[in-house]
Amino acid sequence: MLFAAKHVDDIKLVKGFIRHSLDEYKHFSIFTNIKNQISLDHQLSNKEIRFVPNHLYAKGYIYKDKFIFEKKNIKDFAIFIGANEEIAEKKLNDFLKNIRSFKPNHANQIDKILLDEERHAKYSLRFAKKNNSKFGYVMKFAKENLLSKLRHFYANSLNKVSIIFNPVLHLMILIMYLPVKFLDLEKSNTDNDVFKNINPKSIL
């Protein structure tokens, strides 16, 4: 969102994106506080319960080398945000059902996030409806929903894929073991003229 704010000209949009990014930072802070509280309650360290956003990149949930706003034009971006905010809202509602009875304080915090998510979805989809044809909007919205489900499926299946893939890698490692053993690069722990002896064009 912050990236999007830096790349649009309309000041209303700039402010909207900044407000949205501030909400997302707030949500992160709420989740972090909940996490810290759980850590303390159960005498766990922060390392035992953690959010690892980088996993999301690795799993392709969001693009690996680009921000979403770089990949999509603003009309499609609005649909992406709207559709995904709605999905987040549904997931948070399910989560709330599970924790409200035994963690009421945490549930109240998440209620605040839900209100924000609802508002974000509403604004994004209103913008998308205004700037897309009716047919285009319906199709793109359905596409984003489907893609989101596929991304979750992909992320959840990665462990299963590695069950098949890892033995193949291990076999490759064993095959490489013997020839590679003889391929040690030349090593010297002294050099009387570093610049004379280094090859600046070589990656070795």
Added chain:
Amino acid sequence: MFYIGISAYYHESSIFLTNGININCFIKEEYFTRIKGDKSFPKRSLEFLIKKYSLNEQNIKFICFYEKPFKSWWEIFIYSIKKPLENKKFLSHHLKNFNSSSIFFYTHLNKIIKISKEKILYSSHHLSHCLYGSLYADNIDDYAFVSCDGVGEGETMTVYTINYDNLIKKHWTNFYPNSIGLFYSAITDFLGFDINDGEFKVMSLSSYGSPIYEKEMDKIFDCEQLKINTSYFEFQKNPERSFSDILIKVFGKPYLNLGIKENFQKYSNIASSAQLLLNKSLKNLIFKAKKLTGKKKIVLTGGVALNCKMIHDLSKQNIFEELIVPPSPGDSGSAIGAANFSYFYENKKFLNNVGLFPGPNKKDLNEKFNLNEFFEKISDAESSLETATNLISKGNIITTYIDNTETGPRALGNTSIICNAKDKLAVQNLNEKIKKREYYQPLAPLLLKENFEKYFTIQNSIKKNLFSMGTLCEAKEDLKINYDSIIHIDNTCRTQIIDNKNSFIYKLLRKLSESNIDILVNTSFNISKDPMVFDLFDVYTNMKRMNVEFVIMDKGIFKIKEI
């Protein structure tokens, strides 16, 4: 013609561009992506430089990568494959990441700018550290250049010298896995902090403990021979955990919650013992460097040099005449070393010192930003000093966003959050509520060079590092009377001094001294776990998140608006 150095793929990616005369520009990729320690190819930084300096094949002399990409990947691989079954987890991870490794540097570069292979150079990892460090030595022939980090191209420690004829000699190297850097990172991991981020927390924590595990540590790393006992570690086996079950047998359960008193004391003792081992190892490394080179002055680079407590402890042992740590001694600063390598390759002479602020000027970053929509001007540039003095005297915490950006991980006043160091409430608020740091991490004082001796003591041999917060120093009684909130539990402070009479912070400190405030607290302008602010969008969002109202800019002092 431009010379460009790039450091990427392992730690925070960065680029340095210079024409060797009057243009220097250093940028980190994390400034653009807002991912702290972003190690990906610095695509956005390069695009920024291409636009700003109209870079093309014709005006670029060389682009130099800071290390040998294949060697770097291979040396780790060849070590682990000697025990393929034991290390299969690590090897699988290493192979899976092959296509995102630095071996594809040229391919990644070519996606951003078309440039012939003839213009691409590859320095060597520790040589880049050394060539960066050399920029901060007055007479290079007087110094031994010691580099010490986790690992780079299979090497973990090196000793170089450069003589007046610019002959660079490598006197000694230690090889992977004998790494004091990896040892310290594994302890960081064990204590529950993130590697490459939590090491400074271990350093702060160590002051609360006693080195009661010294004997155990001595078995883990032989500080005389500088050799590691790999049975205590898994960094060569397991990409998810750096320490082994044997280490757990020695120190007990890892990842304990530090909020519990007993855990805190135990972990402080482990941190203190690890810190002692680090000090002893570096002492021996420096002895070795002195013996091999005959030099009494040292320039220390590599990530280990960021441990300012170690620098201070070493200075008390009088083992060197001078020790210099440049402002960004880790891999990020090596982009500057790589540019220096390419400059030397062409001109047979080295670059000049790039100073403390080689980053871009703030005015070049905010052409699109509509200042009036987000900030209200409360004073113009002429009356900024008066207004800032009033705000600080009244207990306000204010941010600075002025002039050029810093190189290193430490903000040196241009991109900082500051407050009156006498004001205990403001200092506590800044540390815990605004920066969200742990209570055991102290904040750093900032004062005029001429006032330093009134409040602090330090060995002359490391005094130069005070300009870049590269060392600790000890608090005198005068400091304890009025400024005790900035003193760490071991009576030390990570002090920064300033003597540049043209800088705003210098003038501000002069003005504040009229109100009997000699010391400011200075911390980087970011929230813990975020990179430092880069443009005004970041400034606005960070100020909102921190609930800070005022920012000093080159154009005056501004108050944040609601949007």
